Amino acid sequence: MMHIGLSACFFHRDPKRNLFKDKTLLYLEESLAHWLMEEEILTVLIPTPGKRKAHLKKIVADLDGLVLQGGADVSPETYGEKPLKPEWSGDRIRDEYEIALVKEFRRQKKPILGICRGAQLLNVAFGGTLYQDINTQLPEALVHRNWEIYDKNFHHVAFEPASWLSKVFPKQKKVRVNSIHHQGVKDLGKGLSIEARCTEDGMVEAIRAKKGPFLFAFQWHPEFHDPKDRNLLDCRPILKSFIKAAERQ
Numbered sequence: 062m063m064h065i066g067l068s069a070c071f072f073h074r075d076p077k078r079n080l081f082k083d084k085t086l087l088y089l090e091e092s093l094a095h096w097l098m099e100e101e102i103l104t105v106l107i108p109t110p111g112k113r114k115a116h117l118k119k120i121v122a123d124l125d126g127l128v129l130q131g132g133a134d135v136s137p138e139t140y141g142e143k144p145l146k147p148e149w150s151g152d153r154i155r156d157e158y159e160i161a162l163v164k165e166f167r168r169q170k171k172p173i174l175g176i177c178r179g180a181q182l183l184n185v186a187f188g189g190t191l192y193q194d195i196n197t198q199l200p201e202a203l204v205h206r207n208w209e210i211y212d213k214n215f216h217h218v219a220f221e222p223a224s225w226l227s228k229v230f231p232k233q234k235k236v237r238v239n240s241i242h243h244q245g246v247k248d249l250g251k252g253l254s255i256e257a258r259c260t261e262d263g264m265v266e267a268i269r270a271k272k273g274p275f276l277f278a279f280q281w282h283p284e285f286h287d288p289k290d291r292n293l294l295d296c297r298p299i300l301k302s303f304i305k306a307a308e309r310q
């Protein structure tokens with residue numbers, strides 16, 4: 062079975078937590094694992110290296126690809142900015158852990174798929190910057206995250222002309238996806254191309270590495286899409302392309 066590495070989400074040490082008091086927890090979100098497991102793959106949560114940083118090469122060598130899952134904000138400090146508000150400080154520890162993973166998977170020429178925060182992290186890993194909060198920095202922009210309706214917040218995205226996505230979905234120019242992010246790509250990272258934008262405000266919604274092994278990322282969450290809702294983009298062809306790239310190793 063194919064082994065796909067998953068970057069962990071973090072619950073940092075918290076003395077008030079009534080479980081694993083003051084311990085760091087690494088976790089994955091269940092629907093993402095289930096979405097990936099619809100293919101013949103085993104998802105493997107990659108722990109932080111701890112004292113064994115040198116093991117990362119071997120860990121990556123044993124995996125066929127990397128999926129960067131959603132979660133906490135990317136820290137503005139990771140792209141050389143100060144947080145505009147304390148609540149937008151993000152998770153610098155997770156940023157560093159994931160950037161190390163991205164570098165090693167790229168070095169070993171293995172495919173990477175980024176989801177939501179994963180797209181933002183990849184943009185930053187390639188030298189790009191983010192909006193720390195879309196609606197503060199771009200007041201005219203659409204609301205890309207509504208906490209009350211959460212994964213029921215939707216908008217349309219259009220594929221860029223001549224993009225990879227436009228070839229994957231040749232009959233669909235404008236599609237509907239969910240939107241649960243308040244950060245977004247500001248300056249695009251080096252070597253990346255824009256694959257899709259929000260039709261309402263032009264926000265970057267998908268990016269891809271122009272060269273090298275498969276690296277693709279989008280802002281929406283396919284794992285939360287209701288497969289019965291025909292009005293939402295079926296993202297399985299993207300996952301299948303990622304798997305195909307992972308098989309080539």
Ligand code: MN
Nearest residue numbers: 205240259280
């Ligand atoms: Mn969006």
